[in-house]
Amino acid sequence: VHVVESGGGLVQRGGSLRRSCAASGFRLGIEIYVFCGFRQAPRKERAGVGCIGGAEGRTYYADSVKGRFTIPSMDATNANNTVYLQMNSLNAEDTAVYYCATDLLPLQCGPRWPTRHYDYWGQGIQVTVSS
Numbered sequence: 681v682h683v684v685e686s687g688g689g690l691v692q693r694g695g696s697l698r699r700s701c702a703a704s705g706f707r708l709g710i711e712i713y714v715f716c717g718f719r720q721a722p723r724k725e726r727a728g729v730g731c732i733g734g735a736e737g738r739t740y741y742a743d744s745v746k747g748r749f750t751i752p753s754m755d756a757t758n759a760n761n762t763v764y765l766q767m768n769s770l771n772a773e774d775t776a777v778y779y780c781a782t783d784l785l786p787l788q789c790g791p792r793w794p795t796r797h798y799d800y801w802g803q804g805i806q807v808t809v810s811s
Contacts, residue, residue: 681703681704681705681706681782681784681799681800682703682704682705682800683701683702683703683780683781683782683800683801683802684701684702684802684803685699685700685701685702685778685779685780685802685803685804685805686699686700686702686805687699687700687805688778688805688806688807689806689807689808690808690809690810691770691807691808691809691810692809692810693770693771693772693809693810693811694769694770694771695770695809696766696767696768696769696770697767697770697807698764698765698766698767699717699764699765699767699778699780699805699807700762700763700764701715701717701762701763701764701765701780701802702760702761702762703715703761703762703763703780703782703800704761706761706784710734710754710761710763711734711754712734712735712787713734713735713782713783713784713787714731714732714733714734714736714782714783714786714787714788714789714793715731715732715734715751715754715763715780715781715782716728716729716730716731716732716780716781716782716789716793716794716798717729717730717731717749717751717765717778717779717780717781718778718779718780718781718794719774719776719777719778719779719807720776720777720779720804721773721775721776722775722776724776726779727742727744727794728742728793728794728795729741729742729745729749729765729778730742730745730749730751730765731751731789731793731794732751732753732754732763732789733787733788733789733790734754734787735787735788736787736788736789738788738789739751739753739789740789740791740793742794744773745767745774748767748768748769748770749765749766749767749768750765750766750768751763751764751765751766752764752766763780765778765780767807770807770809771809772809772810772811774807774809775807775808775809776806776807777804777805777806777807778804778805778806778807779801779802779804779805780801780802781798781800781801781802782798782799782800783797783798783799783800784799
């Protein structure tokens with residue numbers, strides 16, 4: 681399994697970005713797997729941003745991004761095998777390196793999604809919000 685991220689960059693406060701997470705190597709369609717987003721700001725620990733469990737049909741978000749960040753639902757028509765993180769109303773506190781993580785099992789995010797182990801990670805991508 682490989683995960684490649686794209687879509688970061690520099691954006692002004694209040695702006696939007698869409699982070700893409702392209703996955704390959706799964707035996708089944710990616711829409712049934714779990715994909716979680718994390719970020720690590722300078723001098724801070726890595727923190728969960730959001731998680732979508734395809735088979736579970738649920739999406740979770742950290743309190744700090746609720747109402748601003750969205751992970752669109754995946755479906756079997758996702759021919760690009762890509763999971764997106766839509767980031768709106770960005771502010772300086774959103775500046776960080778963003779990561780995409782996934783695993784083969786379990787197929788649900790669960791309430792402990794921010795702290796559980798994931799086998800597969802993207803390379804990370806920088807998002808910088810200017811004030």
